[in-house]
Amino acid sequence: MSDLVVRAEGLTRVFHDFWGRPRVTAVAGLNLSLQRGEVVGLLGPNGAGKSTTVKLLLGLLRPTAGSIEVLGRPPRDVAAKERVGYLPEESYLWPFLTGAETLAFFARLFDRGAPPERVPYLLETVGLSGAADRPVGEYSKGMQRRVGLAQALINDPDLVILDEPTSGLDPLGRRDVKAIIAELAARGKTVLLCSHLLAEVEDVCHRVVILVDGRAVAGGALGELLAEPGRARLDLPAVDEPTAVRLLNTVREVVGEGDVHLETPQRSLQSYFLEVIARARSGGGAP
Numbered sequence: 273m274s275d276l277v278v279r280a281e282g283l284t285r286v287f288h289d290f291w292g293r294p295r296v297t298a299v300a301g302l303n304l305s306l307q308r309g310e311v312v313g314l315l316g317p318n319g320a321g322k323s324t325t326v327k328l329l330l331g332l333l334r335p336t337a338g339s340i341e342v343l344g345r346p347p348r349d350v351a352a353k354e355r356v357g358y359l360p361e362e363s364y365l366w367p368f369l370t371g372a373e374t375l376a377f378f379a380r381l382f383d384r385g386a387p388p389e390r391v392p393y394l395l396e397t398v399g400l401s402g403a404a405d406r407p408v409g410e411y412s413k414g415m416q417r418r419v420g421l422a423q424a425l426i427n428d429p430d431l432v433i434l435d436e437p438t439s440g441l442d443p444l445g446r447r448d449v450k451a452i453i454a455e456l457a458a459r460g461k462t463v464l465l466c467s468h469l470l471a472e473v474e475d476v477c478h479r480v481v482i483l484v485d486g487r488a489v490a491g492g493a494l495g496e497l498l499a500e501p502g503r504a505r506l507d508l509p510a511v512d513e514p515t516a517v518r519l520l521n522t523v524r525e526v527v528g529e530g531d532v533h534l535e536t537p538q539r540s541l542q543s544y545f546l547e548v549i550a551r552a553r554s555g556g557g558a559p
Contacts, residue, residue: 277431277462278306278329282338285324285486298324300486301338306431311453311463313473316483322466323361325483326433329464330358343430354382357429361436361466363420367409371400371419374408378423394422399448413440421449425456432456435466450476 283302289295299321306312316322327333328340331348345352365374375391395401398418403411408419417440424432434453438446453463453476465473473480474494481491 275308276305276344277308277310278304278340278342278464280304280328280338280340283325283328283335283340284337285328285333286336298486299328299335302483302486302488304481304488306462306464308430308462309457309460310479311457311465311477313477313480314464314466314483315468315473315480317468320468320483321486322468322483323435324486326358326435326464326466329433330356354427355430357424357427357432359420359424359432359434359437361439363416365408365416365419368407370405370407371395371411371422372404374419375422375426378426382427390426390428394425395419397425397452398422399445414442414445417441418445418448421452429461431462431464433464433466436468437465438467438472446472 281303283299283304284297285299286294287296287298302321302325304325314322314325324333328335329342329347331342331346331353340347342349342352343355347353366377369377372391372395375394379390392401392404395404398421400415400418400422403415408416411419417437421434421437424434437449437453441449453465456463457476457478465477467473477494479491479493481488483489
């Protein structure tokens with residue numbers, strides 16, 4: 273099996289209005305590659321294009337331009353889909369099915385089904401063995417998130433796409449999810465983790481890609497983005513003068529042909545830089 277799991281080049285998705293005129297460019301010229309056994313964080317503020325990118329990877333949307341391959345096939349190919357697991361941002365579950373019945377239902381959606389022991393194994397993995405026979409409608413939001421993660425793994429996928437997987441989870445639940453992601457990577461699975469909080473992914477991701485307005489504005493290993501202990505650093509592509517002025521309260525140095533170097537105390541790595549970028553690109557000032 274090839275080590276290249278996802279390849280996207282010049283990926284673009286434009287949404288049009290009723291009259292066919294371009295309305296929103298949700299993803300613009302995105303290049304993205306994921307390797308086998310890699311955990312990659314796709315970060316960005318709300319509206320950055322993360323969900324649209326995921327839908328393109330899943331074959332739920334067709335790209336306006338560019339090319340994309342998932343596991344060596346077009347994303348709409350059924351042979352590719354059966355090797356992909358997906359946890360959406362919102363969990364949509366049948367409230368009258370139990371946790372065990374929910375996983376058994378999803379298992380039957382695949383031609384091969386799943387081994388009988390797969391359901392109890394996954395329930396134990398996500399910490400729901402004791403609630404296996406309770407209706408999902410009685411689950412808390414965190415428990416529903418856990419069973420949603422289990423259904424994303426029911427087919428033992430090679431590529432796992434997780435959209436805000438820790439939403440609604442307490443600190444213990446977030447720790448458990450991170451442990452599951454680390455174990456998946458150790459088994460050679462590829463994980464794409466979408467979030468708007470850097471703090472949620474910095475413990476598990478080998479590298480991150482930061483999206484703003486549908487474009488990748490930064491990326492690389494976290495060690496490259498966090499320049500020195502206790503401080504955070506992010507290098508942005510060249511920006512125009514008005515944008516640099518709006519960033520004045522945060523910019524410590526302007527380098528070369530307008531490249532911007534941001535550096536700020538690590539008071540909260542969760543979304544500080546993302547807020548800076550988003551506000552600058554939308555015309556607001558630095559936070």
